Amino acid sequence: MSEPVLSVKNFTVEFWVDGVWYPAAIGMNFDVAAGKVTAIVGESGSGKSTTAMGLMNLLASNARMQGSVQIKGEEMVGAPTSVLRKYRGKEVAYIFQEPMTALNPVYTIGFQIVETIRTHFDLGPKEARIRAIELLGMVEIPDPEKSFEKYPHQLSGGQRQRAMIAQALACDPALLVADEPTTALDVTVQAEILDLMRGLKTRLNSAILLITHAMGVVADMADDILVMKDGRVVEAGTADAIFNHPTHPYTQELLAAVPKLGHSAKRELKFDTIVKPAPVLVLSDVTIEYPKRGRIPAFTAVKDFSLEIYPGEIVGLVGESGSGKTTVGRAAIGLLPIKSGKLSIAGRDISNATQKDLSSIRRHTGIVFQDPASSLNPRLPIGESIGEPIFLAGLAKDEKLNHMVEDLLDQVELPRSYRNRYPHELSGGQRQRVGIARALALTPDLLIADEPTSALDVSVQARFLELFQGLQEKLKFACLFISHDLAVVDILSHRVAVMQDGFLVEEGDRDSILKNPQKDYTRRLIEAVPVPNPAEQALRREVRLAKKL
Amino acid sequence: MDAAENAIANREVAGLTQREIVLKRFLHHRAAVISMVVLGFVIIGVFSGGAFSFGPIHYPGWWKYGINDTPPLTQCGNGSLGCPTMSLWPKFLGGHGITIGEHPFGQDDIGHDYFALVLRGAQRSLMVTFIIGFIAGTIGTVIGSIAGFFGGRIDNALMRFVDFLITIPSIIIGSVIGFHFGNLGALFLALYLGLFSWTGLSRLVRGEFLKLRELEFVDAARVAGASNRRIIFKHILPNAVGVIIVSITLLMSGAILLETALSYLGFGVTPPDVSLGLLISQYQDSFTTRPYLFWWPGLLIIIIALSINFIGDGLRDAFDPRQRRRISLKERRRGGSPKADA
Numbered sequence: 001m002s003e004p005v006l007s008v009k010n011f012t013v014e015f016w017v018d019g020v021w022y023p024a025a026i027g028m029n030f031d032v033a034a035g036k037v038t039a040i041v042g043e044s045g046s047g048k049s050t051t052a053m054g055l056m057n058l059l060a061s062n063a064r065m066q067g068s069v070q071i072k073g074e075e076m077v078g079a080p081t082s083v084l085r086k087y088r089g090k091e092v093a094y095i096f097q098e099p100m101t102a103l104n105p106v107y108t109i110g111f112q113i114v115e116t117i118r119t120h121f122d123l124g125p126k127e128a129r130i131r132a133i134e135l136l137g138m139v140e141i142p143d144p145e146k147s148f149e150k151y152p153h154q155l156s157g158g159q160r161q162r163a164m165i166a167q168a169l170a171c172d173p174a175l176l177v178a179d180e181p182t183t184a185l186d187v188t189v190q191a192e193i194l195d196l197m198r199g200l201k202t203r204l205n206s207a208i209l210l211i212t213h214a215m216g217v218v219a220d221m222a223d224d225i226l227v228m229k230d231g232r233v234v235e236a237g238t239a240d241a242i243f244n245h246p247t248h249p250y251t252q253e254l255l256a257a258v259p260k261l262g263h264s265a266k267r268e269l270k271f272d273t274i275v276k277p278a279p280v281l282v283l284s285d286v287t288i289e290y291p292k293r294g295r296i297p298a299f300t301a302v303k304d305f306s307l308e309i310y311p312g313e314i315v316g317l318v319g320e321s322g323s324g325k326t327t328v329g330r331a332a333i334g335l336l337p338i339k340s341g342k343l344s345i346a347g348r349d350i351s352n353a354t355q356k357d358l359s360s361i362r363r364h365t366g367i368v369f370q371d372p373a374s375s376l377n378p379r380l381p382i383g384e385s386i387g388e389p390i391f392l393a394g395l396a397k398d399e400k401l402n403h404m405v406e407d408l409l410d411q412v413e414l415p416r417s418y419r420n421r422y423p424h425e426l427s428g429g430q431r432q433r434v435g436i437a438r439a440l441a442l443t444p445d446l447l448i449a450d451e452p453t454s455a456l457d458v459s460v461q462a463r464f465l466e467l468f469q470g471l472q473e474k475l476k477f478a479c480l481f482i483s484h485d486l487a488v489v490d491i492l493s494h495r496v497a498v499m500q501d502g503f504l505v506e507e508g509d510r511d512s513i514l515k516n517p518q519k520d521y522t523r524r525l526i527e528a529v530p531v532p533n534p535a536e537q538a539l540r541r542e543v544r545l546a547k548k549l
Numbered sequence: 550m551d552a553a554e555n556a557i558a559n560r561e562v563a564g565l566t567q568r569e570i571v572l573k574r575f576l577h578h579r580a581a582v583i584s585m586v587v588l589g590f591v592i593i594g595v596f597s598g599g600a601f602s603f604g605p606i607h608y609p610g611w612w613k614y615g616i617n618d619t620p621p622l623t624q625c626g627n628g629s630l631g632c633p634t635m636s637l638w639p640k641f642l643g644g645h646g647i648t649i650g651e652h653p654f655g656q657d658d659i660g661h662d663y664f665a666l667v668l669r670g671a672q673r674s675l676m677v678t679f680i681i682g683f684i685a686g687t688i689g690t691v692i693g694s695i696a697g698f699f700g701g702r703i704d705n706a707l708m709r710f711v712d713f714l715i716t717i718p719s720i721i722i723g724s725v726i727g728f729h730f731g732n733l734g735a736l737f738l739a740l741y742l743g744l745f746s747w748t749g750l751s752r753l754v755r756g757e758f759l760k761l762r763e764l765e766f767v768d769a770a771r772v773a774g775a776s777n778r779r780i781i782f783k784h785i786l787p788n789a790v791g792v793i794i795v796s797i798t799l800l801m802s803g804a805i806l807l808e809t810a811l812s813y814l815g816f817g818v819t820p821p822d823v824s825l826g827l828l829i830s831q832y833q834d835s836f837t838t839r840p841y842l843f844w845w846p847g848l849l850i851i852i853i854a855l856s857i858n859f860i861g862d863g864l865r866d867a868f869d870p871r872q873r874r875r876i877s878l879k880e881r882r883r884g885g886s887p888k889a890d891a
Binding site: 371 | 769771773788
């Protein structure tokens with residue numbers, strides 16, 4: 001066996017906070033061989049990214065590294081910056097999560113690739129350009145000659161990620177570190193990027209260190225897996241061993257928490273067949289337009305969209321980013337005006353409602369937002385945030401309000417003492433529960449949930465979904481559940497609606513949509529979802545690729 | 550990586566309210582804390598020492614001379630008249646001992662006690678500064694909030710008005726005002742200057758509002774049924790308070806210099822009243838012969854402006870969560886093992 005490209009021994013990263021060193025990664029030991037993919041999985045805060053960045057000393061100045069990191073036998077820990085610089089980009093290249101921020105917006109992608117090449121090789125501008133175009137072709141960017149001259153904002157998310165991969169590959173690195181390379185991408189694009197990375201691995205024989213929290217992606221790519229928790233590796237092994245015979249309880253828990261498409265129990269809503277109740281939310285032929293602003297022309301985000309939601313029903317709304325799902329959600333709660341069509345909530349027509357009319361529907365609606373970090377006012381204690389709708393509706397004050405807030409906290413399974421805490425003291429999952437408590441404060445008939453789990457870790461997401469389901473069964477509110485994650489929608493919803501480019505593609509019972517989709521687009525979406533099982537995933541991949549050809 | 554860092558950052562602030570975090574960070578800023586103490590001493594000293602009237606109340610001050618007293622000029626050792634009697638040089642080192650004497654800062658041509666003049670000048674300058682800070686702060690915050698929150702046509706109209714005001718240099722506005730209304734006194738000068746120096750602040754507040762109003766908690770408040778008024782005052786303004794406080798302090802340190810410049814040019818505070826700028830302008834010719842007449846008011850201006858600037862700096866660092874203290878090499882070497890999680 002050949003010598004590993006990356007060899008990490010007893011590697012520890014610590015951060016200096018308030019006079020003490022806090023460890024973020026402790027005693028890491030692993031090797032990555034050429035042509036192999038090693039994945040580090042774990043939840044946020046487990047130290048997986050810190051480890052990856054620490055390899056090449058890319059961390060903030062309050063970090064320190066101990067132990068040993070060897071790239072092709074050369075020691076990196078404690079090496080002077082001049083040595084590290086020679087290795088960065090040339091031997092070790094990084095792909096980051098967010099291609100929009102990782103590429104410099106004021107330079108063309110061609111320039112940025114050429115820059116990397118010319119930093120490490122003695123090449124003239126013309127040769128470097130030829131090499132850059134070759135690289136862009138290799139990552140399958142359409143029309144590489146033209147794309148060379150494009151700025152990052154002129155490319156789509158997937159193309160940007162490809163450009164970044166091209167830049168990372170510019171010097172044929174021995175090790176490619178991919179830090180959540182597909183987290184910001186839609187499933188269909190994610191599948192393409194993963195295909196590309198797999199192809200490049202075999203072609204270039206590089207070692208890949210993949211950092212991700214998505215078990216499906218790991219199943220798709222990894223040869224070896226390290227599971228991290230609280231800065232330590234709790235289990236390491238081959239992909240097959242980890243997925244099929246996990247020994248550590250945390251690994252088992254993590255795998256169990258991953259929602260699987262098509263594995264959840266049947267959910268049926270029984271209506272009285274004779275008298276069907278009136279729908280809570282009616283959207284009929286709704287068109288929503290973002291008005292013209294200055295020279296930017298008006299943009300139609302949603303067109304001729306019709307959907308009805310009945311009491312006690314959860315309707316999942318899925319689609320890729322930019323398909324208009326969030327716009328529908330915001331309009332359904334009166335945050336956006338509709339241009340044409342008819343929108344009514346709980347029997348009240350709000351198609352042309354003014355601000356005053358809207359206040360009457362506020363008591364019947366609630367919304368849970370996507371980002372737990374920005375959906376709570378950082379300057380208000382969470383008790384006040386939760387109680388605000390009740391207070392504004394004039395239902396209760398002072399003591400009585402406090403009691404109601406405490407009840408709500410009980411419902412979302414948070415300690416009552418959290419009433420006086422501030423949002424920054426809570427974890428993402430806890431904040432999202434506060435968001436639900438606030439949305440449910442007025443016991444609404446209709447709840448809009450806009451990607452409430454996309455910012456959460458799998459295990460947190462699993463608990464959140466359980467809680468959400470329990471609450472829904474108890475309170476029987478109707479819910480429009482917006483998500484890009486089909487597996488989550490599969491667990492929760494009774495019905496599913498699929499959107500593409502502002503149009504409703506397909507709508508129907510959960511099982512008929514997810515198991516027997518009629519439209520191509522839906523089928524493609526479902527096929528692109530990676531399954532957290534290496535063998536099954538390989539099978540699905542082959543089917544998908546065969547179809548593509 | 551973000552998440553990991555957040556977890557660590559959260560440990561740093563666990564169990565503290567926003568206000569406590571800001572206070573803690575502010576107290577870590579050494580220059581700001583020292584400036585706070587210095588400025589406090591200057592304000593207390595200046596307003597307790599010199600006489601001032603506020604409406605019907607007249608406070609005599611502990612300093613024995615007023616600005617209109619003309620005691621006889623004292624003779625100094627080298628034969629010149631009215632030189633400072635303060636000495637900080639102990640006798641055993643060959644000096645006159647640590648004493649402030651009869652006229653610590655000296656006397657002017659006709660015998661006015663210069664210490665009394667400087668006290669009054671500093672009172673005026675500080676008053677002008679705080680009034681400008683208050684008025685400009687209020688107007689700037691209100692205009693900026695309205696423009697940023699409502700956007701569209703209102704924003705356009707207000708910001709074009711701001712553009713218009715910005716094109717006129719404040720020193721020219723000040724001179725015109727001073728020329729016409731200078732004899733109305735320092736109070737009116739401060740009021741007028743305040744009416745013209747809020748433009749930069751309103752821009753900053755507008756920007757902050759534009760950013761904050763897109764955040765989801767504002768939508769959440771709207772869905773909860775909050776009125777525009779409540780959203781502005783309860784949800785957005787408290788989150789913008791950092792920007793506002795910081796720019797008001799910086800605006801104030803600019804104001805003290807503006808007042809000085811105007812008085813120096815003869816458009817600000819006019820005799821018989823005194824301000825620091827006026828004192829400097831009156832005695833600029835004496836710089837070579839009697840430098841103390843120039844140095845004392847100058848030193849006071851520098852002390853006040855610098856301390857307000859440092860305080861503003863400290864506040865900015867305190868309010869900006871991205872500002873983290875750097876580790877010194879010593880601390881890095883000392884290391885130490887992490888303490889157990891409390």
